[in-house]
Amino acid sequence: MGVFKDAGHLFRFTGLFVLAFLAFLLIRGYVVPKTFGQYGHYRAAAIGEIAGRPVKFAGHKACEDCHTDIVDVKMKGKHAHVNCEACHGALAKHADDPTSMTPTKPDTAVLCARCHTASAAKPTGFPQVNPADHSNGVPCETCHNPHSPAIDGGGAK
Amino acid sequence: MSGVEGFMYPNEIELQWSVLIVLYPFITGLVAGAFILASLERVFLVEAVKPTYRLALLTALAFLLDAPLPLQLHLGHPERSPEMYFTPHSTSAMAMFGYVYLWYLMAVLVLEIWLDYRRDIVILSRKSKGLLRLIYKVMTLGSSNISPRSLAIDEKVGWVVTLIGIPSAFLLHGYVGFIFGSIKANPWWSSPLMPVVFIFSAMVSGIAAVMLLYMSATKMRRKAIDMRCVDTIAMYLFYIFIIDFSLEMLDLIHRIYEADESFRSLNFMVHTRLYFSHIVIQIFLGTLTPLILLFLTQVVKLTEVLRKRVYATSGCLAMIGIFAMRWNVVIGGQLFSKSFLGYTTYKMALVTREGFLVAIGLTILPLIFLWILVKLLPPWPEQSLHAPAPGD
Numbered sequence: 001m002g003v004f005k006d007a008g009h010l011f012r013f014t015g016l017f018v019l020a021f022l023a024f025l026l027i028r029g030y031v032v033p034k035t036f037g038q039y040g041h042y043r044a045a046a047i048g049e050i051a052g053r054p055v056k057f058a059g060h061k062a063c064e065d066c067h068t069d070i071v072d073v074k075m076k077g078k079h080a081h082v083n084c085e086a087c088h089g090a091l092a093k094h095a096d097d098p099t100s101m102t103p104t105k106p107d108t109a110v111l112c113a114r115c116h117t118a119s120a121a122k123p124t125g126f127p128q129v130n131p132a133d134h135s136n137g138v139p140c141e142t143c144h145n146p147h148s149p150a151i152d153g154g155g156a157k
Numbered sequence: 158m159s160g161v162e163g164f165m166y167p168n169e170i171e172l173q174w175s176v177l178i179v180l181y182p183f184i185t186g187l188v189a190g191a192f193i194l195a196s197l198e199r200v201f202l203v204e205a206v207k208p209t210y211r212l213a214l215l216t217a218l219a220f221l222l223d224a225p226l227p228l229q230l231h232l233g234h235p236e237r238s239p240e241m242y243f244t245p246h247s248t249s250a251m252a253m254f255g256y257v258y259l260w261y262l263m264a265v266l267v268l269e270i271w272l273d274y275r276r277d278i279v280i281l282s283r284k285s286k287g288l289l290r291l292i293y294k295v296m297t298l299g300s301s302n303i304s305p306r307s308l309a310i311d312e313k314v315g316w317v318v319t320l321i322g323i324p325s326a327f328l329l330h331g332y333v334g335f336i337f338g339s340i341k342a343n344p345w346w347s348s349p350l351m352p353v354v355f356i357f358s359a360m361v362s363g364i365a366a367v368m369l370l371y372m373s374a375t376k377m378r379r380k381a382i383d384m385r386c387v388d389t390i391a392m393y394l395f396y397i398f399i400i401d402f403s404l405e406m407l408d409l410i411h412r413i414y415e416a417d418e419s420f421r422s423l424n425f426m427v428h429t430r431l432y433f434s435h436i437v438i439q440i441f442l443g444t445l446t447p448l449i450l451l452f453l454t455q456v457v458k459l460t461e462v463l464r465k466r467v468y469a470t471s472g473c474l475a476m477i478g479i480f481a482m483r484w485n486v487v488i489g490g491q492l493f494s495k496s497f498l499g500y501t502t503y504k505m506a507l508v509t510r511e512g513f514l515v516a517i518g519l520t521i522l523p524l525i526f527l528w529i530l531v532k533l534l535p536p537w538p539e540q541s542l543h544a545p546a547p548g549d
Contacts, residue, residue: 006307009300010314013271016298020263028243041248120164120499 058095060084066098070147077148078127087111087146108140160502165494172491172503175511176484177227180519182333182355183483184224187523189330189356190363191217192266192322197393199319205389211273211536212374213367218266219527225258227519230510250336261329265322271296272315274534276303292533330359337486344419345490350408357401362479364394365472370527372469378537384461388454391468395451398475402444405482422497430492430500435485443478447471 038044063084064071074080085091093101109131118128127149129135135142143151161170195213197203225241232238245255271278279301282293331352338351368390375382412420427435450471454464488503506512 006302006304007310009275009298009302009307010310012298012300013268017263024243024259031240031243041246119167120496121166 055092056090057085058090058092062095063091073145074147077145078150079147108146109135109137112140112144112146160504161499162501163494163499164496165499165501166496169491169494169499170501172488172501174487174491175231175503176488176505176513176516177231177511177519179480179484179487180227180516181224182330182487183362183480184220184227184519184523185333186330186355186359186479186483187363187366188217188221188224188261189326189359190361190365191220191367192326192363193360194364194367194390194393196319196323196326199316200323203389203393205385206393208383208386208538209367209371209390211534212371212531213363214266214270214273215530215534215536216367216370216527217363218270219530220523221258221262221266222526223519223523225254226522227516228254230515230519233510250332250339253332257329257332261325265318265325269315269318269322270534272311272318275311276308277534279303327356330356337490342495343490344417345423345493346486348408348411350404350411351486354401354404354408357397357404358479358482360397361394361401361475364390364397365475365479368394368468369472369476372465372472374531380537380539382465384464387468388464391451391454391464391471394472394475395448395455398444398448398451402448405444419497422493426489426493426500430502431485431489434481435489439478439481439485443474443481447474447478450474 033043033045035044035046036042039047060083067084087106088103089106091101091103094103113131116128116131118130122128131137140146140149191213194206195210195217198206198210228241229235229238232241242255242259244252245259246252275297278293278296280303282290282297282301285293334352334355337346337355338348340346368387371390372382372387412423447470450467453459454467459467491501492503493500508514
């Protein structure tokens with residue numbers, strides 16, 4: 001029994017270690033979200049929370065039902081596969097009740113530059129310009145129809 | 158964009174890992190290196206380095222307490238960043254941090270220091286007064302048993318802890334190297350040699366740091382430097398430095414011979430943007446110069462004064478060299494584009510959360526921790542305490 005008496009301090013340290021481990025588990029239990037790992041390496045409750053959020057995008061079909069004239073122009077041009085709300089913003093409210101909310105027209109001098117400013121990371125076939133040299137602040141829609149932008153493709157204004 | 162040359166992808170232009178991420182492996186390396194030096198005496202029975210045994214352990218602890226702070230500052234979100242200790246996970250090398258850190262802190266360093274100092278702590282808890290007495294009392298964990306038998310048990314358990322500590326120190330720093338070495342998307346980092354190079358460079362920097370700390374602290378205390386001790390440390394520093402340098406050169410030769418698709422780009426980077434920090438500072442000033450100096454001490458009979466100066470110079474240069482190595486790994490790995498056709502620049506901020514002043518502060522902080530630890534637990538051999546008589 002003498003060994004246990006002389007090793008008593010080691011048991012105390014072990015006790016401290018166990019306490020620290022329990023504190024670790026306790027804090028971990030508190031900071032790790034309850035539903036984490038239920039389905040995978042993420043918080044399962046996030047699915048319900050995201051699904052419960054109000055819908056903001058109407059989807060291009062909702063736009064096309066009413067704006068058939070624009071669809072006709074758009075289908076002929078390079079922007080045929082660009083979603084309406086990619087430029088006009090989320091418009092579920094407008095689609096639900098067109099009178100309650102009218103979307104503002106985007107500033108093409110800013111909007112077009114987001115995709116078409118020259119960058120080495122873009123494919124070489126992608127139309128890209130230096131906006132300052134190309135138009136010097138003049139809105140792009142002055143020359144290009146944003147729904148079918150090619151000038152020789154009949155989309156020019 | 159100023160500082161950008163050639164073709165950079167937009168997300169590569171600004172460096173995400175700043176000087177704080179350079180500090181992290183540097184400081185962790187000092188921990189691992191200092192511990193390996195301590196283990197020389199304890200496990201490998203190198204009696205000559207005994208005067209630095211306790212100082213090496215305290216140095217390792219002081220730097221270990223500081224090691225995660227650069228990461229936390231880098232993470233931002235002070236309300237969330239401490240979670241990195243409590244939510245470790247095996248899904249990624251970075252998420253393993255909590256396991257690696259807490260294991261090394263609690264199961265190795267704190268336990269070994271406590272076992273080694275237990276006799277002193279008990280004696281100090283009887284001798285000191287006021288708040289200090291209370292601190293020592295808490296540190297005894299309520300056990301004042303310092304019978305020869307209990308101290309013999311401490312000695313045996315301490316030996317086992319050091320034995321476990323050696324692979325743990327390798328694991329701690331190997332892990333840091335693994336984080337970089339396992340990033341297969343980055344050819345500057347992706348190398349299975351990376352953990353090994355990190356471990357040996359850690360040993361170089363840790364041994365150099367303890368040697369410098371021992372020499373400067375002894376000088377400040379106006380005591381005589383134990384030359385047998387410093388000579389032995391310098392000898393080990395020299396040998397380990399040779400292994401470290403050979404491994405780094407092996408990595409370099411392998412890259413040159415393999416000459417994969419990234420080689421031209423990386424070669425250009427080393428000869429331009431990284432020339433000063435890699436070729437001049439790391440290789441010539443921080444590796445070859447101290448190696449030549451240490452080689453001289455091994456083959457030429459120098460006077461004591463000269464040897465001290467050579468050790469101090471080569472120790473400082475080795476520390477600078479290892480810091481430059483961390484810099485070249487962390488910063489260098491972010492200077493080139495994945496397109497291998499462009500290069501960016503790292504401009505260190507001055508007074509921001511990840512700026513120069515914070516980096517200086519985090520480098521000084523472990524020395525403050527060490528000063529407190531040394532005051533609390535004197536590591537000097539001549540200050541060995543005598544147990545007061547039972548009636549005291």
